[in-house]
Amino acid sequence: MGEALNGAKRTIMCGELRESHVDNSSTVMGWVxxxxxxxxxxxxxxxxxxxxxxxxxxxxxxKEAFEKADTLRAEYCIAVSGKVVRRQSPNDTLPTGMVELQGEEIKILSESETPPIYIKEDLDASENIRLKYRYLDLRRPDMQKRLIIRHKAAKAVRDFMDAEGFLEVETPMLTKSTPEGARDYLVPSRNYQGEFYALPQSPQLFKQLLMVSGFDRYFQIVKCFRDEDLRANRQPEFTQVDIEMSFVERDDVMAMNERLIQHVFKQVLDVDVKLPIERLPYKIAMEKYGSDKPDLRFGMEIENISDALKDTEFKVFKDVLDNGGSIRAIKAENCADMGRKQIDKLTDFVKGFKAKGLAWIAYKEDELKSPIAKFLKDEELKAIVHKMDAKVGDLILIVSDAKEKVVLTALGQLRLQIAKELELLKDNKEFRFAWVTEFPLVSYNEEEGRWEAEHHPFTSPMDEDIPYLDTDPSKVRAKAYDMVLNGEELGGGSIRIHDSQLQEKMFRLLGFTQEQAWERFGFLLEAFKYGPPPHGGLAFGFDRMAMFLSGTDNIKDVVAFPKNQNAVCPMTEAPSIVDEIQLRELGIAIDIKNEK
Incomplete structure (x- = not known):
């Protein structure tokens, strides 16, 4: 049975004792x-x-304390008082390793059963076991360090935003469903049966309304919710650093957010982020890296080798070029001796991204070895090698397709896969930031036969591209910008449309009738009648930011109580069946058999 504190006061934390405390009487509390x-x-x-x-x-x-100490087991919660003394055998691996506490009095505050997981760093246990006993998992020093870093990051954000004149304003958690992307999480109304609130996917509309309200500079560290199929490093509920500014243009928003990131990384890690951050137009990012979130920590850039093969008679390449496609390649340095089985695996890999195959040229000391060498002229092979700036020992990997997007995506993913297999980034502690800008404003959904917003319907087009809205929307670039870090999107935003006529044109392009637009977004459109200022903003994925700052590659490591890949909490067993009485009060009948 656990003892009460009975007035005992902790005087110092365990990890804070140093040689300067020698001969002090101290009381510490914690776990064995x-x-x-x-x-x-x-x-x-x-x-x-x-x-x-x-x-x-x-x-x-x-003697009494000694006998009580002999009953201790792992994870017993205790309080100990005594004198701080120098250790006879110092431990250089611990900050407290020069001292120890002589236990003169001990209270066993609570006992513990044998824990189902070890409380140690770098625990090798299944994710579901860790999540089921999350309160024990969170006792582990590495997990606590990560959440402390998350706290420091949040404080650094708030300190910076306050100094820059931003106000933290809370926006509603129960709001209107305006589906235009991921599915909403719905909350039934008891007072208005048959009607629902939605949990916000982001505070997008509210932060724009705050600009209409004249708050000028808003931010919020806020929970957001999206009911979508989970992938790695995604959670159904996540945290954003949400930011909006009035009377600004794109460069103003980007410059302020660069300074924010510089401040956070300096305060939390003492890392200097050099400004300005490199900018890459979307088109260049896709052509060089096959991704709108390129990892710039290594080269292996994509090259267009179509010109080197413009007169080729090789049917595979000729058909691609005749159909308006392209032939592109990447160079894997010092990989000419890669085995056929490994290349076959890479071929299967790119086929997963709709590529039809993978051609290759190995630059050996005495020859250019390739299964397609017999179909190409010597000058064509040499032209490819020259275009790729290949040297002896290099391997050139080629993808061709009539659809350029297939070529770029396949090579972009292949580039990352090879870097992974070659462990190019295994010991890389570098932070490589980039802005990706000038995204397409809209893309065409072939299945639904309509244009869709790439960002959201309130993103402003580039001024010079507005005429294309009527003639060729595919040419319209957005005043949108994503900040990318080491191949992950850290945050994204845009300048918003504040002109009501342009907003109506955008809705028409996206297939909304006037009635549909007002039904979904009427409260914002109504507000825009009353002098909205030019405004724009950005939202950072705060969980992802904390993940980078704490040096983990798993977002669950920086979320105190995350869901697993099935959007289930193994600890609380949420989601769960609710009582029939609760359902009746809400006017809800369940017509689906629950097999849980």
Missing amino acids: QRKRNLGGLIFVDLRDRTGILQVVFGEEIN
């Missing part, structure tokens, strides 16, 4: 990491969120 009984002495490693401290109990120090 391990116990070693060496006969007349018992050593206990005591852990709290600041670190580990060695506590020594001896029969000569205090």
Whole structure:
């Protein structure tokens, strides 16, 4: 049975004791990491969120405390008082390794059963077990360090935004469903049966309304919700650093957010982010890296080799070029000796991205080896090698297709896969930021036969491209910008449309009738009648930011209580069946058999 504190006060955290505290009387509290009984002495490693401290109990120090210490087991929660002394055998691996606490008094605050997971760093346990016992998983030092970093990042954001004149304003969690992307999470109304609130996918409309309201500079660290199929590093509920500014243009928003990121990385990691951050127009990013979130930590850029083969008689390439397609390649340095089985695996890999195959040329010392060499003229092979700036030992990998998007996507993914297989980034601690700009405003949905917004319906087109809205929408670029870090989107935003006529034109292009537009977004359109300012903003994925700052590649490591890949919480077993009485109060009948 656990003892009460009975007035005992913690005077210092375990990980804070140093040589300067020697001869002080101190009281520490925490959990038993391990116990070693060496006969007349018992050593206990005591852990709290600041670190580990060695506590020594001896029969000569205090026999009663010594006997009680002998009953301790892992994860017992205890309070210990005593004198701080120098360790006879210092431990250089611990910040507290020069001192120890002589246990003169001990309280066992609560006992613990044998934990189902080990409380240690770099735990090798299944994700579902870790999530089921998350409160134990969170005791582990590496998990606590990550959440402390997340806290520091949030504080750094708030400090910076306050200094820049931004106001943190909360927006509603229960709002109107305006589906235009991922599915909403719906909340039934008890008072208005048959009607629903929606949890916000983002505060987008509200932050624009705050600009109409004259708040000028808004931010919020806010929960958002999207009911979509989960992929790696996605959660159904996630956190954004949401930002909006009035009377600004694109460069103003980008410059402010560059300074924000510079401040956060300096405060949390003491890392200097050099400004200005490199900018890549969307078209260039796709052509060089096959991705709108390029990883710039390594080369292997995509090259267009179509000109080198413009007169080729090789039917595969000739048909592609005759049909308006392209032939492109990447160069894997020092990979000419890659085995056929490995190349076959890479071929299967690109086929997963709709490529029909993968051609290759290995630059050996005495020859250019390739399964397509017999179909190409010597000058064509040499032209490819010259275009790729290939040297002896290099491997050229080629994809061709009538659809340029297939070529770029396949090579972009192949580039990342080879970097992974060659472990090019294994020990890379570099942070490579980039802005990707000038995204397409809209894309055409062949299945539905209509144009769709690439960002959202309120994104402003580039001024010079507005005439194309009536003639060729595919040419319209958006005043949109994404900040990319090491191949991941860190945040994205845009300048918004504030002209009501342009907004109506945009809705018409997207296939909304006037009635449909007002039904979904009427409250915003109504507000736009009353002098909206030019405005724009950006939202950072705060979970992803914390992930980078803490050096993990798993977003669940920086979320205290995440869901698993099936959007289930193994600890609380949410989602769960609710009582029939609750459903009747909401006017809801369940017509689906639950097999859970």
